Amino acid sequence: MGKNIWIARDYLKCSGCRKCEIACSLFHEGKIWPEASRIRIFMLFPGLEVPHLCTQCDNYPCVNSCKFNALSINEKTGAVIVNKEACTACGVCINACPGKVPWLHPKEKYVLICDLCGGNPKCVEECHEGGWDALKIIPKTVLGFERKNYKLYAREPEDVTKELAKVIYGEEVS
């Protein structure tokens, strides 16, 4: 699994431009569709934008929680792959995810989880082209050691926002 990648985020660099959402939904849905994007920018308070997407946990709680075998792991990228036909949109995987990342497709009956665009993440490309680099591709294993800091990102946006508020505004935001 040496080629597995992983998308790191620098919240302080996120401009809130949502070009990642545009890129993701265009690639996967053929439309500009923010609520069907696999990456969603939460703006629980202006200035505190939080890119929210799957972080490929090493123990994949979402995959293990699904009773319908709708989720699998792509060997090459490490991404979680949703089987649209098998998924019943029951939402169990959402609650199993420490960051509550999975999101139901707004029109269809299946769950949306980042598939890393098969290894070439469109969101990262877009964010880089714009010079923000709030999203970055990082190999999951370095010198044979697996990075464990994914736990940094498999978190609910409220918690991240609270910490950001302290850093950016020096105050508590409920």
Place this chain on the structure above:
Amino acid sequence: MYGYTGKLLEVDLSNKKINEIKIDEEILKQYIGGRGLAVKILWDRIGIKWDSINPFSPENILLILTGPLTGFFPGGRICISGKSPQSNGVVGSTVGGEFGIELKCAGYDGIIISGKAETPCYIFISDSYVEIKRASHIWGKGGKETLKTLLNEGRMMLQKNKLGKWREPAVLYIGPAGERKVRLAAVMSKLTHAAGYGGYGAVMGSKNLKAILVKGTGPLPEVFNIEEVNKLIKCACKECYENQALFRQWGTGYGGYYFGNVTSSEPIKNWQEEWHEEKSYSVTQFERFWVKRYWGDFGCPTTCLKISTFKMNSENIVSDNPDYELQAYLGTNLGIFNPVENIYLSSLIDELGLCGINTGNILGFVGELYEKGILTKEDLDGVELTWGNLNAFALLIKKIAYREDIGDILAEGIYRAALKLSEIKKKDLLKYTVQSKAIAIGAHGVRSGLDYTDKISYACSTQGGDHTSVAKLPLDHPNSELTVLFYDSGVVCWFNDWAIQKDLKWKFIKAVTGWDITEKKWYEELAPRILSIQRILLLIGGPDIKWIPLKDDENPQRFYEPLPSGPAKGRYVDRKKFEEERKEYYKALGWSEKGIPTSETLMKLGLNDVVQFLKQKINGFYLDSTS
């Protein structure tokens, strides 16, 4: 129909009635969206009784409109309009944020709000679900608190019985100033974005409407050619990344020094001067307070906004850059050349929901009257309004927002306040106002001839002092009112226009709508049509103020006085040249020498109904013939 949802949402606050209305494709083809569509809707709905409608009466309608390009073209905005309590005409006031995108994704191209709610309320829209909700708990609250409460409440409503983590809805709201119908009140978006020109925050207040929330879960409307749209987005963004370096780096925040020092066009002490060499006011001093260097709205490649914060007396001050307009109007125009003080005033303005330009403009006016001894400390209820006195200006801002003491007069806006104060002081004080059609002139002076504006820019604009929509020749100049009208009607950010090739916007609108809107068609037919109706509504005006054609198409008295300092010292607006240029401008538009669209021009634009109406209702007063 491509690029549009084809539907408007109508909310009648008096009768609590909610309706969906279909828009006719032929109308959209001619009026596009945003400012263009606003002019058409206002003409159709209240044109006949325009002069008798008080902008604060329930009969006025508030329009919240997107355009076909919103969400597609880089930098989405939303256009707010209605009968303006500033000019009594129509202003298309646009503001950034995600509101327009959420609205389209919810299935609407715009919202028409009529009537007046009995008690404070807000409108909540979640796709096709629309509810009018009580707002008594946030009425009276400042910007930050209002926004925090509504973002939370909105999310909780969305979250109900639904799986997954819901995101916040987009919010438009007003502060205490709007609630009190202060004519300088803005409609606010996010924390620091304001639709300032026009005074529509006060119109929301007059309807007892504190806010509008929207979440749309659908895709943006289908376009004519998605591959082409995608290609054009990429192309436009690339050009912005490459050609907008200065703007990306600093936004308009470099302007506080640049427009004063280099172009001599920055208002200083109510425009008594337009030049300074205060290095303390350069962007390097401002950027020390930036905690976020790139901040933007949906789909924007430029992200010219920045967020500034610092602590002052244990209070947390938050503002955007400030941008150049606010650096000037809440800084140099008040004799303030200190970034910290300027950022503080910007955050205060946002918190109260005031327009920084219009408020800073009237503060400068009062500052000059104080300097000249026309207004005294007693007149100002104890405020010693000397130039640069931060606390005095901050106090006066609060008095305006809450309509306390002298603030009650100033809350009527620069023009009406000057008339009132002239009456009290038995002196002509209008000559000290720097406005056009009761709208503050943007912070780009015309005297030096070194900025993008010129003699006729504000005097002949249908949006008065609006610095984005300036009258300019040739009509297809990149800064002309007709060009900006395209962006105000497509409802996207005009700043991004500067970096991209000129023909891209015509390709863009074709790829989105499938319609052939060529450059020629825009400048010869579509834009003049919208502008002509807008001009007529401006001239009809009323009920409290009516503009006299030509007489009121004027520069402020100050612009005829020579600049007292700097490299452009001695320059002023030459009245004769101004009058010639004004004549030429009206002629280019097919308007009479008085700037009234002629019946020939109106007929040629297919506006026969406008001609008939003017003949019958106004006894032809606003009709002229070139022959």
